[in-house]
Amino acid sequence: MKRRTLLASAAALTLAFGGAAFAEDKTKVGFVFVGPVGDGGWTYEHNKGRLAVEAHFGDKVETVFQESVPEGADSERVMTQMALSGADLIFTTSFGYMDPTINVAAKFPDVKFEHATGYKQADNVSVYSARFYEGRAIQGHIAGKMTKTNKIGYIASFPIPEVIRGINSAYIHAKKVNPDVEFSIIWAYTWFDPAKEADAAQALIEQGADVILQHTDSTAPQAAAEAAGNVVTFGQASDMAEFGPFPRVSSIIDDWAPYYIDRVQAVMDGTWTSTSTWDGIGAGMVAIGEISDAVPADVKAEALAMQDALADGSYHAFTGPINKQDGTVWLAEGETADDGTLAGMSFYVEGLTGEIPN
Amino acid sequence: MDLSSINPILLIASLMVSATPILLAALGELVVEKSGVLNLGVEGMMITGAICGFAIGVNTGSPVLGFMFAAICGALLSLAFGILTQYLLSNQVATGLGLTLVGLGLSSLIGKPYEGIKSPTLQKMEIPILSDLPIVGRMLFSHDPMVYFSIALVAVVWAVLKYTRAGLILRAVGESHDAAHALGYKVVRIRIMAILFGGACAGLAGAYISLVRVPQWTEGMTAGAGWIALAIVVFASWKPWRILIGAYLFGGVTVLQLNLQAAGAKVPVEVLSMSPYLITILVLVIISARGNHGAPAALGKIFHASR
Structure with missing residues (x-):
């Protein structure tokens, strides 16, 4: 004010x-x-x-x-x-x-x-x-391997495409390595409310989740997981390294600096035009925080391999066959998602339970 | 939907933790309002308490010292409010709102070096025999000391207001400061003391969030809990035990809605998310409909001896 x-x-x-x-x-x-x-x-x-x-x-x-x-x-x-x-x-x-x-x-x-x-x-x-969903794919992979209760908690913020993409991407890759995995999703309806995020993490942990993914901005869920003792988390948006090596085993880091510098330069040079930029791991806008030693070496190696494949474009995080939640086919075998569908994503993939609030 | 995955024992246990900050803050505000002063700065005092308690907790390694210092900081901030409203006769609503803004700004200034640091937290108290009881032990008797302190404080405030001379004087000041003044009571001094108590409680409430519930420091971490505390005072019609009910009800609905979501309940998320606020409003309406709100008669009125 x-x-x-x-x-x-x-x-x-x-x-x-x-x-x-x-x-x-x-x-x-x-x-x-x-x-x-x-x-x-x-x-x-x-x-x-x-x-x-x-x-x-x-x-x-x-x-x-x-x-x-x-x-x-x-x-x-x-x-x-x-x-x-x-x-x-x-x-x-x-x-x-x-x-x-x-x-x-x-x-x-x-x-x-x-x-x-x-x-x-x-x-x-x-x-x-x-393209945060590329990072989510790696998180999903590690989460699927690390969970012992096969229950993964997800603290979501608002039901917008960006968040839904993240849930889908994490789920697909967790399911791939662990067919029994289940996702419990809490919509917090906030980007930032440490007390509420802590409560949400607590509720998920009490219901048996031993991996917590978050799409909210504070480090409160990390602290809740640390207090619980046996729960794995991932840093969101920032490295949150202070909670490593456990519970925080890895993270998605956003790196906006190069883009901001580019755009400011463009304004100075008078070359600024309206653009649509959507960069991922390859361009360095999404970075994966160090995978800690709490993750078994083979899982870490797989995660790093996936990171490389996502970076050089040889693997797309949404590669068919993938069905939508209602069982209809979304992507056929080998097909990859187009950016238009991803940008407006408003559906869960097959296997996720519950409905997306609208 | 799998409601069996919700464990009622753990639910009640986390409800008590979740409700403790608003319980403490609301209790402090109750005493302030009973003395006839409306301090809308609870949020500001809470967040200042949160960072002051956290800073001392980190630097000394002692959460108990942190709590004590948080109470002192909250009280100091409320003293500024007290001087402005009681001696300089400023408008209580505007000053209270200002206090919130000052608290938010001050806390983020103090808090800069403390971001991303972990604090020592209160250990859960193991009460012999009681903690080992099945069900009840885990549910009620395995919390940190502040949970019990807050409940004990409800009892103390209730007893003091109802049975002691000090409580009677405080209420008299809140109902009619002119009459109390005519009887020779120091209205301003009594109100300042009430304000200090309210500030100390709000400071403790904030420290509970930053030292126990979350536990770490992030800017703006009280996220409106101070305003809920203000609503709960009205909700409770200015009665201490009802503050306990109100705070636990609010905390309970908050925790329950998250648990229902995690269990995959087939209730729209929007309805669940707004349910704590909805229920608070509903109860407020029901209480108001009964007519007798129980508000102190001199609440928010400025006192000056010559007028």
Whole structure:
């Protein structure tokens, strides 16, 4: 709230003193974050990307950010104020900012926008995301091998394609190595609420899950697993190495820095165009955190082999035969999923129980 | 759906843990409101308590010291509220909201170096004989000391308010500060003490989240628990034992809905997720419909001796 007023007054000042000359040489880049920069996960990594931009460009760039911005009308106000205060490029880093980004971008045709994990583009709105599902495939493989109760808990955030892709990918690969595996899924309806995430992990553990996958941003489930003693977890969005080597046995790390630097450079050079970027392990946008020694050597070797295959493109995480939950065929033998279907994925694959809330 | 996978013993055990922070915070706020002061800054004091307790817990290795320091920090922050509202006669609602914002900002400032660090946590108390009882032992008698402390505090607050002279004076100040003043009671001093107690309780509540329930520090980790505590005070019609019921009901529904989801219950997730809030609102409506809310008559009113 305070920072918002600060931004507003900064905007007013810029206007009042005709800060054009001042703003001309510096490229101003805004970041809208869904959680606090200290969440240790999703927003933490985006902020690392922001700091990398500052380090790379030094005096030529000025970054501003606002953290813990609720998805919805509030985010629209934040973006509007950033645009008014002279931002040249604004990164909006959560799925729920999709429509607000499009709305604000329509009002500021000269400001460039970049929306993470969405699918709506415009002339001045690019979209970018990472193929987290490739990392999930590796997690699923390790999870399927590590579970003794054959029950894997999954703390999901919101029922959006990105999250559903992750569940499907993890399930397919867990099932492949362990046909008896079952997934229990809890929809937390939050990206960041440590107490709720801890409770969710606790509920899953109490019901016999001995591997917990999370698609929420805090490290609370890691702590719950550690307290339980015999439960395996994976770092989400950030390495969460402080919980290694056990319970955290590996992680998916988002690396946004190269992309952010590229895009800021493009704005400086005047070569920025609206693009849709979706990079995975191969391009380095998704990294797999070190697989700890708690994982048996042969499983680790298999996981690393899969990582290489995903990176060089010789293996696709969604390779047929795969049926949808209702038993209808989705991918035939050897067929791989196309990006369009993946981007809008709204169904479970065969074997998963329960329904996706809508 | 496989409801048999929900273990009622573990469910009740985790319910008690889940409810303890809101129980502590609500209890503190009850005393504050009984004295006629509305402090909306519970969330801010909680989160400040969370980081202060965590920092001391990490640095000294003693969670007990952490809790004590959290209570002191919560009380100090509430003292700022007390001075503003009682001596400088500022508006209580606005000051309370401001306190929340200050607490959130202050905590993330203090908390920067403590991100991603693990803290020492309270050990579960093994009570001889009781802990070994079948079912009940695991359910009720194998918690950390703070769970029992919070329940004991409910009893103490209830007894003090109902049976002691101090409790009577506190309630008199909350019902009619002019009358209490005319009788020679120091209204402002009594209110400040109540505010300090509320702050200390909120600090403990926050520390319980960061030292026991989660246990680690992340920014914004109380995630609205302070507001729930405020609702529970109204829910309880300002009666201590009902605070216990309200907090456990809220904690219970929260834990139950997660368990139902994990068990694959065929109830829409949206309904389950909103159920804790829905039930809270429902009970509030039922209580309001009965007419007698039990709110202290001078709640939120500014007191000045010359007026």
